Amino acid sequence: QINEAAAVVFSVPSYACQRRTTLQNHNTVLTEALSLLAENAELNEEDGRAIAFRRSEAVLKALPKAVTNLADLRGLPCLGEHSLKIIKASRKGCDVLKDGVSSEVETTRQSDRYKALKVLTGIFGVGAKTADRWIKMGISTLHQLQASGETLNQAQQAGLEHYEDLNQPVAKAEADAIGDVVQKVVLSVLPGALITLIGGFRRGKPTGHDVDFLITHPEEGREVGLLPKVASLLKSQGFLLYQKTTRNSYLESDDGPARLSSNMDRFERCFSIFKLEMNPGTTRSGTPRSSSRTESQSDDHSPQTPGGVHENGLDSRRRSWRAVRVDLVVSPISQFAFALLGWTGSKLFEREMRRWAGHEKAMSLSSHALYDTKQRRYLRAASEEEIFAHLGLEYIPPSERNA
Ligand code: CTP
Ligand code: MN
Ligand code: MN
Numbered sequence: 001q002i003n004e005a006a007a008v009v010f011s012v013p014s015y016a017c018q019r020r021t022t023l024q025n026h027n028t029v030l031t032e033a034l035s036l037l038a039e040n041a042e043l044n045e046e047d048g049r050a051i052a053f054r055r056s057e058a059v060l061k062a063l064p065k066a067v068t069n070l071a072d073l074r075g076l077p078c079l080g081e082h083s084l085k086i087i088k089a090s091r092k093g094c095d096v097l098k099d100g101v102s103s104e105v106e107t108t109r110q111s112d113r114y115k116a117l118k119v120l121t122g123i124f125g126v127g128a129k130t131a132d133r134w135i136k137m138g139i140s141t142l143h144q145l146q147a148s149g150e151t152l153n154q155a156q157q158a159g160l161e162h163y164e165d166l167n168q169p170v171a172k173a174e175a176d177a178i179g180d181v182v183q184k185v186v187l188s189v190l191p192g193a194l195i196t197l198i199g200g201f202r203r204g205k206p207t208g209h210d211v212d213f214l215i216t217h218p219e220e221g222r223e224v225g226l227l228p229k230v231a232s233l234l235k236s237q238g239f240l241l242y243q244k245t246t247r248n249s250y251l252e253s254d255d256g257p258a259r260l261s262s263n264m265d266r267f268e269r270c271f272s273i274f275k276l277e278m279n280p281g282t283t284r285s286g287t288p289r290s291s292s293r294t295e296s297q298s299d300d301h302s303p304q305t306p307g308g309v310h311e312n313g314l315d316s317r318r319r320s321w322r323a324v325r326v327d328l329v330v331s332p333i334s335q336f337a338f339a340l341l342g343w344t345g346s347k348l349f350e351r352e353m354r355r356w357a358g359h360e361k362a363m364s365l366s367s368h369a370l371y372d373t374k375q376r377r378y379l380r381a382a383s384e385e386e387i388f389a390h391l392g393l394e395y396i397p398p399s400e401r402n403a
């Protein structure tokens with residue numbers, strides 16, 4: 001079964017931050033299978049399993065061509081027993097891995113619990129814990145949630161109200177349109193401010209689940225307290241359907257940046273739902289309105305939004321606007337490079353970079369700073385390139401951080 005002669009030898013370093021991972025993926029069948037199992041583990045808060053699947057997925061994403069032979073996998077890092085089993089199952093009964101199906105993946109995909117977790121965590125403001133609590137109460141659809149009389153917080157209410165829109169991918173053109181609005185408002189509050197598109201769009205992704213912006217100002221300190229003003233201006237101009245602004249808590253934290261939990265940061269930030277006006281005739285995201293979500297599969301053909309129609313009384317297809325999740329983050333210029341690096345992602349790339357820093361360099365990396373444990377000092381950086389250099393890593397540009 002293992003064809004030694006035809007085996008391709010891939011040389012892949014073990015940390016994702018040592019690799020160049022573009023959006024061109026030659027192993028989508030395998031990576032989608034592993035990604036589903038990772039997502040399922042995340043939704044069930046099985047963090048160790050989730051990370052193991054994410055690492056395997058990322059190794060396959062980094063390969064320069066499709067895996068066609070099990071021997072191709074020899075010597076690859078991060079492929080644990082379970083991931084290998086999935087990969088093998090995915091090719092069972094066929095010459096190539098292409099049309100394989102792993103029964104574990106299919107069983108998971110079709111399980112009631114997975115489907116319910118997906119639907120419920122698809123509500124903005126609902127995480128794995130809340131979804132699990134609801135499922136244990138017998139709530140697994142949006143209708144059941146509404147009928148349950150459960151108290152929803154403001155984020156969840158907004159999430160439910162804009163459920164359909166928020167589960168539609170956001171196109172780059174929509175991100176740019178929002179960027180124009182944000183830029184105008186930010187500059188009116190703080191002239192000279194710098195606004196950068198971050199997250200998946202900075203990595204070159206054509207779509208995203210939200211739009212992320214990082215804001216700073218060349219003069220340290222001028223950025224303090226910016227977001228409450230920006231948020232209230234955006235709100236008064238009718239651009240915000242929901243917002244929650246949190247002030248910077250970095251300086252007052254007593255645990256110090258080096259001890260911040262690995263993926264938390266303390267920047268001033270605003271999590272919002274943006275109201276994006278669309279040109280007449282523009283199809284939203286250019287994607288079909290129906291999706292494969294559980295709610296749409298009910299046989300009464302009712303719309304996915306629980307109320308049936310939007311609060312403005314129009315069918316979503318005839319509205320002139322859509323809701324989009326937007327994250328705004330503000331960093332002082334002295335921390336800008338760290339914030340930029342930390343908020344560009346991908347999430348796995350970031351996690352691997354912090355792991356590399358800790359395990360290989362005895363350093364502690366966060367979105368605020370880089371601390372050298374041996375020298376007992378913070379290492380300054382004015383650019384992402386300098387951070388990679390401090391860490392002894394080859395510079396990887398955003399478009400190659402799609403691990
Ligand atoms: N991030 C973070 N702290 C948060 C939320 C996000 O540091 N509380 C970071 C993530 O680690 C990631 C980046 O911000 O590097 C963007 O996060 P997110 O928007 O969730 O993901 P994207 O990569 O932008 O993917 P998508 O297109 O789905 O939005
Ligand atoms: Mn994003
Ligand atoms: Mn995401």
Ligand code: MN
Pocket residue numbers: 199210211212327
């Ligand atoms: Mn985000």
